[in-house]
Amino acid sequence: MNEQLHTKNKKDIGSLIVASFFIFVAVMTFYDTTQYSDLDSKVFPRACAIVLLIFSVLTIVWEFTKPSSSEGFGNGYWWRRIVLVVTMLIACVAMPYITFLPAGMIAFAGGLIAAMHDRWSRRTLLLYWGSGLVIIIAFYAIFHYVLHVPLP
């Protein structure tokens, strides 16, 4: 029971933080519109900022009066989520320096490590890494040579 209450409180705080962030976005948008030279550029983003501000404030009021029951972060391993996202970002940042193929391999390796929940065996090691290599090279060939995308 205590655990449930604790989880619910955590969820409410999450919604409040997100709504507060959107208030910040609305204020920043409104501030930015003060610097435009033309009225035509201001009208739409300013209207959207006002709408965002109103509904974000209402969301906060609503969360205080009638807390919603959102899922929270749920189950699952945090390190896997982080490895997946961080390796994708590292691959993108490194791409101009190490070229596309090695960067693609970094992204693939990160995803593979993050999503592999079974025990590694010699067979899965060879099969998964091998198929990764084939997939990366195949996509590289299609995009570079067929679609003429200038991959770094």
Added chain:
Amino acid sequence: MDASNFLNALTPFNMMLALFGVVAGTVIGSIPGLTATMAVAVLVPITFSMEPASALILLGAIYTGAIYGGAYAAILLNTPGTPSAIATTFDGYPMAKRGDGDLAVAIACFASVAGGLVGALGLLFLAPPLSKVALAFGPVEYFWLSIFGLSLIASLSQGNLLKGLVGGAFGLILSTVGIAEISADVRLTFGSQTMIAGFEVVGALIGLYCIPVLINLAAVPDRHLKVESEVGSLRILEAAKVTLKSKFNLIRSSVIGTVVGILPGAGGSVAGLVAYSEAKRTARPEQRFGEGEPDGIIATEASNNATVGGGFIPTLVLGIPGTPPDAVILGALLIQGVRTGPTLFEGGGSIVYTFIYGLIIATVLMLPTGLLIGRYAYKTIITIPKAVLVPTVGFMTIIGTFAIRNSISDVIIMICLGVFGWLISRFGFAASPIVLGLILGPIAEQGFVQSWIIGSATDNLWGMFFGRPISLVIVAFTILSLTYPLIVKRRMQNKKSPTDLKAE
């Protein structure tokens, strides 16, 4: 329009082109990041040495195949392969998750073929009169049409309208980042050179829909999709029955797709959203849109494929491209020396009618090829180990997003938006309203500002926004779309109450 044109379309060469176009388009469209426009643009050069009618058949087939191909990733990975398939994710992915992915893929194929045929028949029989619709739509009608699309937020908010509206407004703000189209002011970049070009919509879509799925998949050991039984066929008969049962939805969505396709700049994503909204508005009480309702897939897929034929109407009759791929096709036609415009149907009637018959044949060919490719796509997704699926899809999101503007910044923004979308989704802020705002924002803003300028100049601002018949019809549909679920709910409660009272 005579039999010789039909026979011209039936030559083995044209049939082969139609088949190749559908297959190539379907495969390209199924890869997140590769849009129908890109599919057509990439394959345009091979049409330069062909007869104009054959070139048109190939390009039309690629286009229609790519629009359908977008459904695979939408259903099986929750990532719209093309922006036209956004609304396919709403019910397609929930169906796949509960073990009905094979059924969903087959339904998408039937609906796409039916929608494509309605659009092509509209092009065949009603092109000159329907092209007038494009001219009847001014900026204010576009503005109201986008607002009608935004009214879908009410149904995409997963039980929390306020959070949905917050997401929608945030999406609209994101759509304004970069250089303003009308006055060229630099907006919301905060000094960053990277943001001057604004958010790339397809990249943002991939991020908001696909990255959260990957994050969730990597975190837990559960299977990607539930599979009820051994993988055999695509439950084709069952899908045909479900599609036929929703024939009214099918026809209505196809007509919506054809009409929206005619409107320059609107395209398959708007058509899909409008048709979905209408299907949801007229749903039976037991239907659960957003939770795996086949009618949602039927509405979206029928309408987005109908935009193919619809989009060719202004392209061929007025020389105004209805959708972005039409603009590429129009360019290809100009290179070939074909002059589009009102006289094309008279002077170049043979080319046009051969092409239209070719498009119909390509759409029919999409049924067997689509089901076959769909079967393999489904089999691949459910049999591939999750440890390989996650990095493969992750890698595809990177290369697909990069390919759109050859920009690494777009890829980084895509990943960051995805993480942001995942974080806020955990607290009830769904990604779909943000996507709606992002897609409809530019149409809404341009329509609003142009109407504002015209209204102010003519000293008739209210009349501009509320005095035009088409606008009023769209406004009425928007109000109906927002209030109809409440009216139905109230009516149901009123019906229920006497028996409930008796029971008590």
